[in-house]
Amino acid sequence: MDNSPPLPLVIVKVGGTFDALRARRGDFEHWVADGLGTQTLPILVIDPRRGDTLPDPVQVAGVVVTGSHAMVSHREPWSETTAAWLAKAVALDTPVLGICYGHQLLAHALGGEAGNHPGGAEVGTVTVSLTEAAATDPLLGGLPAQFPANAVHWQSALRLPEGAVPLAASAHEPVHAFRAGKHAWGVQFHPEFDAEAMRGYIDNLRGELTAMGADPQALRNGVSETGTAASLLGRFARIAEARQGV
Template identity: 75%
Template sequence: MHSTPPYPLVIVKVGDTHDALREGRGDFEHWIADGLGTQTLPLVVVDPRRGDTLPAPGQVAGVVVTGSHAMVSHREPWSETTAAWLAELVARDTPVLGICYGHQLLAHALGGEAGHHTQRPEVGTVTVTLDAAAAGDALLGDLPAQFPAQAIHWQSALRLPEGAVKLAHSAHEPVHAFRVGAQAWGLQFHPEFDARTMGGYIELLARDLAADGLDAAALREGVRPTDAAAGLLGRFARIVEAKAQPAA
């Protein structure tokens, strides 16, 4: 009997890390792939910025959208095309995970709004607190009520789409996680960042951070491991794998 091969788990690469951080460990898509750890689904990386064609919505098992140094509010053509594609995936209940830029893009794609945070950027290891609505959530529901996570963002999801469920926040950021539909999530924090990566960002951006009134040395000193947040990538992969299993 002919069987359809498993559709891929697609990493949509919408940004690049700094050269100094890429050496030895790779880029955003490599960090995410390491965290996903899927053994049953092919991983495919597409980069719409360079003209890669996004797969047909009915031919993907799940999607992760990376972070980026770009801004969703600039509405670059490749970004708007990706937003429309994400809306189609959500309509199909395809598992989607947007990280940082991807989180903001998912909100924008579904009728919400992304733009600059009303205060200064949020940078470093921050404490994320689950909202009551996270209880029972397939992705975040088993996390501690509070957990450390790595964050670096100037923009935020300022307004969530109609029907979205807010799942987590920090003292600085009202929306650190949300779910829309059955299996689409946005995470403002970076589950793919380890402490070394976070520290590297702070060092590389020290001058920019100082211009925003942030003390890079103090931020660097506050960096710590974020194992609970990192585990969300593997949990998302298990959600995708379970949905991709053929019916018995």
């Protein structure tokens, strides 16, 4: 009988939310942990920006990389170190879920390209449409063909790694989700953002949105509940749990 403790589910915190939102709601790692909803795997938060050491991927049950207000294309040292670590995790078939920045970083880490979206920013609740490949995907399989999701990004995964499978798109963003290998996924949208968080982002970005010709109030009015998108965090946790036999 194996009495060893379960391996941790690691949240790699590569960014933080706005101060006003953090004061009310906590930060990205709290939103992600709430969505994962695991009762069996311990949660370990690692912040490479402050010099935290990333654990051996063999010693973790799974990895979630958060969003960030940074840009992958700036290739900051902590980001490049995390990218190399992610490539090792994927090679070892450790379950990985990259969100927004994490999605782009995963693409970059595996030989793809991240950079500014040629059409500019995508902010608000958007309609995500699944590809045919998503129907048999371990993470997205069984979801509706279209569902609302919250997004806020200026950069995108402009080129996917060789062999990666596109899984979702929106009218603005051709790669809202992809899978690399068997158990590594990137999602450009934010499954951890509920309606309050999305409205908070629109409020904090009001100046930038107005400058780019968007209507912040219309975007705010268009925010809706995104339960299907949110379910991806729990689905990912169940995959990590199952691979640990718990």
